[in-house]
Amino acid sequence: MSRLVVVSNRVAPIKAGKAAAGGLAVGVYDALRQSGGIWFGWNGDISADPPINSEQVGNITYVTLGLTKRDYDQYYRGFSNATLWPIFHYRIDLARYDRDEYEGYRRVNQMLAQKLKPLLKPDDIIWIHDYHLIPFAEECRRLGIRNRIGFFLHIPFPPPEILTVIPPHNELLKTLCYYDLIGFQTETDRLAFQDYMTREVRGVIEADGSLTAYGQNFRSGVYPIGVVPNEIQQLGETYKGRRHPMRRTSDTARKTIISVDRLDYSKGLVERFKAYEAFLDRFPEHRRNVEFFQIAPTSRSDVRTYQSIRRQLESEAGHINGRLSDLDWTPLHYLNKSHERRILMGLFRSASIGFVTPLRDGMNLVAKEYVAAQNPEDPGVLVLSRFAGAARELTSALIVNPYDCIGMAEALDRALRMPLAERRDRYEHMMRAIRAADLSAWRDNFLRDLRAFVSQPRE
Structure with a gap:
């Protein structure tokens, strides 16, 4: 050879x-x-x-x-x-x-x-x-x-x-x-x-x-x-903190939304934060019952446009938490650092929603990783930008326009209310696509x- x-x-x-x-x-x-x-x-x-x-x-x-x-x-x-x-x-x-x-x-x-x-x-x-x-x-x-x-x-x-x-x-x-x-x-x-x-x-x-x-x-x-779905499934299952890796004991009833991106203007992070704020405003019944975790490791920190997006995100996160937080509830957790792959797969598995909304992306493997990490018996819901390459394959995700904050807010509400049977059907359809094009x-x-x-x- x-x-x-x-x-x-x-x-x-x-x-x-x-x-x-x-x-x-x-x-x-x-x-x-x-x-x-x-x-x-x-x-x-x-x-x-x-x-x-x-x-x-x-x-x-x-x-x-x-x-x-x-x-x-x-x-x-x-x-x-x-x-x-x-x-x-x-x-x-x-x-x-x-x-x-x-x-x-x-x-x-x-x-x-x-x-x-x-x-x-x-x-x-x-x-x-x-x-x-x-x-x-x-x-x-x-x-x-x-x-x-x-x-x-x-x-x-x-x-x-x-x-x-x-x-x-x-x-x-x-x-x-x-x-x-x-x-x-x-x-x-x-x-x-x-x-x-x-x-x-x-x-x-x-x-x-x-x-x-x-x-x-x-x-x-x-x-x-x-991606390698079997490896991802195994990492998600075996992560020691898999039961509630993002929550305190008192928070076990709260559902979680997770996003993982490089800190980059193409990922639609500012628009995503605004959509999450609109979601909490339009659907106040979800307040205190949901938390959003955005993991965004620093990328190209010596390039001016990346310094600007970081300042914007820090400002937006502070605005949301300052306006909506309570003593025992922080709606948005913005983590500007990287995490080990096995930890991320455990976080994906425990999250009720994978929120993947780039303004433009070649593929976006996070979308596929989130789906592959799910518990087949009780899977979460993927909310996915139509402008990610992955949207061509993962057609059973909730497809959104990342420029439409209200549309994304409505998709989050729908995902949190989605019945188990529909979540399973969507998950199984996406997993067939992921396995066929691994x-x-x-x-x-x-x-x-x-x-x-x-x-x-x-x-």
């Missing part, structure tokens, strides 16, 4: 027997563990002369390197997270473009490709992940690397009207054409990409479904990332299609 080489922006070695934190890490780790290979990328360090480090764990070689301060500022903080991230999440108002940062983004991708080349074997399969590394395949081709290369985008892909806000959009999207296979979370994302290729650059959809643009022939597909299916389907695709000769 050919060796698998994975390239992602961040790499943290996973020890055997330890659970990885996120869906990307779990999926990549399992794929590498089966085939053996290399996991290559940035280790999070910033230094003037970053060395390359190599660590062997089982049949996986973790190869990592640091970035200079200039590279970090231009490639990571700059074009990746100040330009691509907001625009790909439909937030033109929060995006900025700086030509030097774009040049830094291209420079780091070139540098990473150069560092990877000596590690490759002729039959290696290369799998690139996410928006930080869009130009990576073109840099590899310039270096003479002819291996099969696939790319998976974990975030949404915007329509051409939004994407073309990026001044070098033609140059940037041309680099995607050097991949053999480009994977997206949803059909909406894939169609937006295809629309750009056919409208903006007059690309051609071939008879076999592949695309030809900029003289390159390649394929795109939909591969919704999943993490193994995501990984195996993508790699199968990457290995199978035979493109036309490249220029």
Whole structure:
């Protein structure tokens, strides 16, 4: 079997027997563990002369390197997270473009490709992940690397009207054409990409479904990332605090609502807090009988827009609690820190509602994790944004518009009143979807299609 080489922006070695934190890490780790290979990328360090480090764990070689301060500022903080991230999440108002940062983004991708080349074997399969590394395949081709290369985008892909806000959009999207296979979370994302290729650059959809643009022939597909439901169910069941992990003894009659997100403006956190306040105002019978737990670990704390969203949330949480709290009841618990995965699965299992309402999200695995963690005999209810990729699969959730605070408030009331039989029916329908498109299916389907695709000769 050919060796698998994975390239992602961040790499943290996973020890055997330890659970990885996120869906990307779990999926990549399992794929590498089966085939053996290399996991290559940035280790999070910033230094003037970053060395390359190599660590062997089982049949996986973790190869990592640091970035200079200039590279970090231009490639990571700059074009990746100040330009691509907001625009790909439909937030033109929060995006900025700086030509030097774009040049830094291209420079780091070139540098990473150069560092990877000596590690490759002729039959290696290369799998690139996410928006930080869009130009990576073109840099590899310039270096003479002819291996099969696939790319998976974990975030949404915007329509051409939004994407073309990026001044070098033609140059940037041309680099995607050097991949053999480009994977997206949803059909909406894939169609937006295809629309750009056919409208903006007059690309051609071939008879076999592949695309030809900029003289390159390649394929795109939909591969919704999943979870490992059996593992999640086990973590939720075995968590020692599973009975009432979020409550004091005197609070056992209270139902809980839980949300877990990175602290990011795309997650709709401010709108969610306002919806919760509207819920308590419109349905006062739920006061003192429900508590909302929002877990939001700090994300990209050195980026100004993330500092702003944190201040907004702290203000909104203080406003809600100051106006509505009693001596023995705090309606909103805002926790600005991370928690272990097993604890989160225990919290999901005990919560009556999973409140997942991003303004725009590629998939949102929290939605799937919440459902998978539930007690099948007495499951909770998922309230889910229509703008999360997961809404395409979890159609039995209560689907809401995150821009409609009253609509979300009404969904919370409906969820709390929902009879057991309906909760079970919705849970079972969602679990069938989760099992059909689990993490193994995501990984195996993508790699199968990457290995199978035979493109036309490249220029």
